[in-house]
Amino acid sequence: MLSRLRRTRSSDPSIYEHLRAHLPDTGPGLLPGGETLPDDEKGALWAPGARDGVLTHHWAGSADPGEVDEVYTALVTAIENRATAPALVDTVAPLRVIALVDPLMGRVRSAGIDPDRAYRLGRWLALNARRREAVKLGISLLGLFDADHHRAELMVLGRHDEFTLFAAVALVNQPGGGEDELWELARSVTGWGRVHLVEQLANSKRPEILDWIVRGGFRNDVSHAYLAGIAAESGGLAGRLAVADADAELLHAAGDILTALCEQNGPMRGMPDYADGERAARLFLEHLQTRAEDLRHFLAVAALREYAAEHWPALPPACDAVLGQPNWPDLARAGLDSADPAEFQRADRACRFLGIPTLHVHLRRLRADPYDVRGWYSAMHQVEARTIDEVLELAMKLLPLAEIGSGTGEATGVGEEYAPHRCLDAFLPALGDWPGRGWPLVAAGLGCPVPRLRTMAARTMSVWGRATWPPPAELALRNAFAVEPDLELRELMQRVLDDRPLDE
Known part of the structure; x- marks a missing residue:
């Protein structure tokens, strides 16, 4: 089975109550313990949102018609008789709502179901269910209605990567498309939720959002490769690098983006889909001829060097000029003494490249x-x-x-x-x-x-x-x-x- 969920007890809080109890007074994310949901089983194999993320990005199948029929029948019954809602929760709990939601909501829209009853059931599931798939179904029902009626609740649920995608889709159904809420949520999550939200924000026309994406919004805990292409294209990376005074933050971001795009065995096609890839890489290397100053630069150029050797024959000499600068061995050795795990890992990778x-x-x-x-x-x-x-x-x-x-x-x-x-x-x-x-x-x-x-x-x-x-x-x-x-x-x-x- 894809999921291993424990049976919840009547004394357990609902998932919504659990998340509300773990909201920080200020700032993004959840308080410690918030990520662990009431229906989590000890030793669960999947990170929050990972099963749905894999299905949305790497599954080309279609919904099981039998499962759609089963859930639809239980859903209509629960809309007509709320006393059967617990049976609906049990029906949907072992399934993957992400695989069923489109045909399921399509049938709900076309069935002439009482909208007030459908809304009340959706709200009950979203706020009271103790099983994650039932909460997702509830959020999906709420998504059929104007998000103004339940914006605050969606913003709470969306802070957990398991529910961010569903909350984001529901938030779009409001005047203006909910872009402010999507951006706020994107800055509050770092896993699969960040991936889904930045994908939705990729077509934004607002400079401040695109600037955030290219300068760091693409970074996530799953793989930078999922969002590097969006950051490069929507964020106009090559154009930003074309200015003479590109700032240090942008150069570090560019290094991470280009490194992720160079991954030839990554989860996305990467550099072959980025038309301005060689130009962006050349401009990045031009800056680093005189501004390469830490191991993040070194590792980015090392990744570009490997890719360029096969695809861009004009660029390896520029890469070699940066990689050959005499300060790198001392910086790499110094990094091995760092108490910062990320800095140590960068130093270790640099030492491998340098043969230390x-x-x-x-x-x-x-x-x-x-x-x-x-x-x-x-x-x-x-x-x-x-x-x-x-x-x-x-x-x-x-x-x-x-x-x-x-x-x-x-x-x-x-x-x-x-x-x-x-x-x-x-x-x-x-x-x-x-x-x-x-x-x-x-x-x-x-x-x-x-x-x-x-x-x-x-x-x-x-x-x-x-x-x-x-x-x-x-x-x-x-x-x-x-x-x-x-x-x-x-x-x-x-x-x-x-x-x-x-x-x-």
Whole structure:
């Protein structure tokens, strides 16, 4: 199933009440705890709004007619008899309203349903339901009516990324199109809600909105690639870079936008869809010939250099002139001492580009924060024959392997309690290159409650081959096979025990 929602209790607040209780007195977003909804299940796999965001951006399917009929029947029944509204909530809870809403609302519009009753039901669902899909259905019903009647409620619901898209669509139905409200919400969310709202604001004629988009509104917690094209096109990036005194904020934004557009395996087409891409890149590089001053500039030019080598043969020399400036190694090394995680990551990436080893920097930081999975990934990426044992010994010392391998199960591995388990992601595939090394890490993976990690552990043993297994390995794998609840994973383990190829 796409969602794993717990049953709510009658004592739980409605989702709307929960969000109202977590509104800050001033400023954007929600107070701590606001993002966790009353129907969230512990260990949920999806970030707020992510399921709907993926469907709207990457799904070309159509609504299931049977589901549309089922929800429509329950909806009409609830409009006619509000006592059946709880049954409607139960009907819609396991479904994806985002996939049904267009045909569903089309049928509601054309059915001649009593508008007063439809409005009251929509308001009841939006403000009183404890299940997210029912709230979305309620917001969609409200969207059939002038948003002046429920603007304040939509602005509360829209602050949570799970509901921003629905609130935004409903807010458009008012004189003037609700642009002020959309912009206010866009500045209050940072995830999928930001993506949806900036997409709606892309055709704005207001200079202040377009300026906000190109200078930072495109940044979001999902991927800058979703909005970089809008920022470049609607924000007139190339034209802004054509002035001689482009300011520092714009140059940093331009670097982020161009970097995102250069992603050739990103979620959007990126640079091929930006007609002014080469011109914007050339203008950006012209500024940086004399103004490149921090690692954000360096990394942006490095991304442009890789893209230009394949697509813009005239630009690599300008990239090389910036990348060859003598101050970068010192800046990169200095950044490795930063307490700011973002600055450290930039320094680490710059060091990789410059060929500066950072293994022992990561090991030092891991001693202070042993559950930093990114640090373990970076360490394993740099190991060689003379350092692999040092890294593995440190991992076996710092990670609670007995706790990680304490028993099988069907855990997702999401949540703070699985932070130690997730560290194995950095080791298990990589250990395939080091037959027989790090066996305690592989053993912990075989016995852990996360199926993904058990699978990787078994695959690592297959890559090793039986001849390199340490003495306890066969018995450990047989024990894991005996208690494995997943039939496909049992079959994989059996193949490993039989020394058969896994891709037959």
